[in-house]
Amino acid sequence: xxxxxxxxxxxxxxxxxxxxxxxxxxxxxNNRDKIDIIVVGTGLAGGSAAATLAEQGYNVKAFCYQDxxxxxxSIAAQGGINAAKNYQGDGDSTYRLFYxxxxxxxxxxxxxxxxxxxxxxxNIIDQCxxxxxxxxxxxxxxxxxxxxxxxxxxxxxxxxxxxxxQLLLGAYSAMxxxxxxxxxxxxxxxxxxxxxxxxxxxxxxxxxxLVTGEIERHSAHAVVIASGGYGNVYFLSTNAMxxxxxxxxxxxxxxxxxxxxxxxxxxxxxxxxxxxQQSKLTLMSESLRNSGRIWVPKKIEDSIAIRxxxxxPENIKEEDRDYYLERRYPAFxxxxxRDVASRAAKERxxxxxxxxxxxxxxxxxxDFSTEIMKKGREAAIEKHIHNPSDxxxxxxxxxxxxxxxxxxxxxxxxxxxxxPYKTPMKIYPAVHYTMGGVWVDYNLQSTIPGCFVIGEANxxxxxxxxxxxxxxxxxxxxxxxxxxYTIADYxxxxxxxxxIPTNSADFDEAEKGIKEKIDFFLNNKGTHSVDHFHKQLGxxxxxxxxxxxxxxxxxxxxxxxxEVRNDFWKNVRVPxxxxxxxxxxxxxxxxADFLELGQLMAIxxxxxxxxxxxxxxxxxSTPDGEAERDDVNFKYVGAWxxxxxxxxxxxxxxxxxxxxxxxxxxxxYK
Numbered sequence: 001x002x003x004x005x006x007x008x009x010x011x012x013x014x015x016x017x018x019x020x021x022x023x024x025x026x027x028x029x030n031n032r033d034k035i036d037i038i039v040v041g042t043g044l045a046g047g048s049a050a051a052t053l054a055e056q057g058y059n060v061k062a063f064c065y066q067d068x069x070x071x072x073x074s075i076a077a078q079g080g081i082n083a084a085k086n087y088q089g090d091g092d093s094t095y096r097l098f099y100x101x102x103x104x105x106x107x108x109x110x111x112x113x114x115x116x117x118x119x120x121x122x123n124i125i126d127q128c129x130x131x132x133x134x135x136x137x138x139x140x141x142x143x144x145x146x147x148x149x150x151x152x153x154x155x156x157x158x159x160x161x162x163x164x165x166q167l168l169l170g171a172y173s174a175m176x177x178x179x180x181x182x183x184x185x186x187x188x189x190x191x192x193x194x195x196x197x198x199x200x201x202x203x204x205x206x207x208x209x210l211v212t213g214e215i216e217r218h219s220a221h222a223v224v225i226a227s228g229g230y231g232n233v234y235f236l237s238t239n240a241m242x243x244x245x246x247x248x249x250x251x252x253x254x255x256x257x258x259x260x261x262x263x264x265x266x267x268x269x270x271x272x273x274x275x276x277q278q279s280k281l282t283l284m285s286e287s288l289r290n291s292g293r294i295w296v297p298k299k300i301e302d303s304i305a306i307r308x309x310x311x312x313p314e315n316i317k318e319e320d321r322d323y324y325l326e327r328r329y330p331a332f333x334x335x336x337x338r339d340v341a342s343r344a345a346k347e348r349x350x351x352x353x354x355x356x357x358x359x360x361x362x363x364x365x366x367d368f369s370t371e372i373m374k375k376g377r378e379a380a381i382e383k384h385i386h387n388p389s390d391x392x393x394x395x396x397x398x399x400x401x402x403x404x405x406x407x408x409x410x411x412x413x414x415x416x417x418x419x420p421y422k423t424p425m426k427i428y429p430a431v432h433y434t435m436g437g438v439w440v441d442y443n444l445q446s447t448i449p450g451c452f453v454i455g456e457a458n459x460x461x462x463x464x465x466x467x468x469x470x471x472x473x474x475x476x477x478x479x480x481x482x483x484x485y486t487i488a489d490y491x492x493x494x495x496x497x498x499x500i501p502t503n504s505a506d507f508d509e510a511e512k513g514i515k516e517k518i519d520f521f522l523n524n525k526g527t528h529s530v531d532h533f534h535k536q537l538g539x540x541x542x543x544x545x546x547x548x549x550x551x552x553x554x555x556x557x558x559x560x561x562x563e564v565r566n567d568f569w570k571n572v573r574v575p576x577x578x579x580x581x582x583x584x585x586x587x588x589x590x591x592a593d594f595l596e597l598g599q600l601m602a603i604x605x606x607x608x609x610x611x612x613x614x615x616x617x618x619x620x621s622t623p624d625g626e627a628e629r630d631d632v633n634f635k636y637v638g639a640w641x642x643x644x645x646x647x648x649x650x651x652x653x654x655x656x657x658x659x660x661x662x663x664x665x666x667x668x669y670k
Contacts, residue, residue: 004447004653008110013111017116020442027488029056035222036499037059042072045226047479048476049454051184056484060178061184063187065242074164078285080287090153104463105463108635120477131174135157150337167476189210192207192246197255203450203500204502215511219507222491227245230597232244233594237432238270238282244593246589255447262601263464263613264435265434266429266547268294268341269288272363288368289335291401292334293326293371294324298321300352308357312423314424337468338466343616354428373397409421435465452487456471458478465612524573525573533567537564540557554606557598557602561599568591600650639653
């Protein structure tokens with residue numbers, strides 16, 4: 001029998017969340033100021049949770065390693081946030097959003113969690129509008145929507161290409177109000193380095209003040225981890241350079257199971273790698289696939305000429321362009337899900353049709369010329385311009401595109417020095433989001449009592465592939481509308497507990513372990529920088545645990561990562577001191593965790609003998625290159641239990657996935 005109890009409520013799917021809320025224990029308003037809650041991470045999930053819990057009357061301590069919650073990586077989300085409001089009248093509904101999310105995740109997510117996500121999605125938009133988020137609007141004043149990959153409706157609300165930033169400012173304003181009232185105590189430039197467990201319950205954290213270097217003890221009745229995903233295990237990703245797995249990995253090492261670590265999202269529209277010294281990648285919003293068409297030359301000699309600088313893409317005739325997504329997936333075209341679009345780009349580049357003159361000759365085009373001329377003709381008719389010239393049509397179409405995506409085009413031109421209105425964007429897949437994460441039950445509680453995990457840091461809602469614009473939806477759903485209910489059910493037993501002391505043996509032991517590790521890093525006389533090992537790890541991960549995975553490659557990755565890890569502990573060099581700011585020391589802690597996680601990711605990918613979503617095993621694919629699932633043997637969540645320093649000894653626990661409300665079938669977007 002599985003040790004995992006998902007605590008999914010009984011009853012009809014559409015009534016589960018309502019009935020669950022109706023029967024949960026509560027903390028009365030007059031008792032909430034007796035309870036302390038720690039929130040680690042202040043992006044959309046953590047920020048919304050901290051603000052809501054403080055508004056309800058709890059004492060909240062919020063931690064972020066940035067100098068302000070406004071710098072959380074949620075700010076980088078561009079394209080939009082999903083919600084089933086059906087403003088477009090094109091057939092959307094709560095059930096449709098639920099179904100699209102389950103299908104998009106390749107039938108590897110829980111029905112109960114995903115339906116709840118779809119159910120509360122509409123509330124998120126109302127909340128954010130009330131906070132002043134400037135969503136795009138159509139001519140009549142109604143909130144506008146656009147499409148994202150994997151769906152055939154328009155349900156994505158957006159604020160130009162800055163949706164994450166605007167939503168985060170909304171959450172931050174709500175936080176700031178509570179900080180001003182003294183209900184949130186904000187710890188900027190602090191990093192959680194360990195979880196403290198007292199009598200089997202999460203009761204606090206050990207944190208380092210990143211400015212002074214001081215090691216601090218903080219206690220609470222519950223700890224909420226909202227620290228984001230682990231895409232930076234690949235070194236090159238679309239994540240901010242500081243994004244890391246450490247908070248989630250620390251609680252894993254204290255008893256929280258880590259679920260589906262091999263499920264990583266490769267985003268199809270990133271600016272291609274341009275050199276070996278590059279430190280991060282830049283995402284171009286998926287929203288651009290609404291208006292851009294993806295192609296490579298039909299003739300391999302044209303691709304070669306483009307790479308050699310002898311041919312411009314604008315000069316390739318329409319009949320000599322291969323719009324390969326439209327060719328392979330006519331029903332969805334350029335709006336297939338991210339994993340499908342990414343693999344298709346890899347296939348074309350592997351075949352020699354890549355157009356970027358980089359080390360790997362990888363890159364495809366995202367072209368807006370068709371949309372510019374189409375919208376220009378529509379605008380000319382609307383403005384009663386008879387027999388418009390091509391230049392007039394182009395100018396009108398460009399104005400329309402600029403209004404929708406202007407800041408994204410400016411960003412692209414500043415990075416590449418190409419004008420994307422005239423020259424197609426160069427894009428290629430890159431690591432973006434992680435669907436795996438800490439295992440949580442329906443209440444968002446990990447296997448450690450009192451330790452809750454929300455947003456991208458948990459595994460719960462996206463299965464093996466996240467649909468675009470659903471990350472912001474999950475983060476805000478968890479923070480605003482789920483956790484405040486479920487954490488109260490747990491905290492109702494703590495109203496007489498009193499403040500948790502920090503002078504206990506459990507806090508002593510946790511702090512001692514951190515100080516010993518700091519001493520080791522600063523006194524180890526190694527020969528290589530932290531980045532040296534991180535780049536080695538990233539190279540192994542991308543080539544062997546990336547878009548295409550094989551049993552042989554994964555076995556090699558497990559062995560090679562272990563070798564890098566052993567070398568790291570022998571030869572890493574961390575300059576500076578423990579007192580004061582030391583960014584290399586920060587990185588050393590994070591890369592140490594990435595090295596362990598990377599090995600577990602490869603182990604998880606090797607054990608899962610199937611292809612599903614972002615986990616593509618080349619030995620489990622159809623003749624035409626599509627993913628081949630094994631629902632008989634692998635329709636479960638794989639949650640790993642830490643067993644000590646040897647990652648190979650981690651124990652797998654399985655949570656069977658049961659689908660009572662949808663038919664599990666081969667995913668097709670053709």
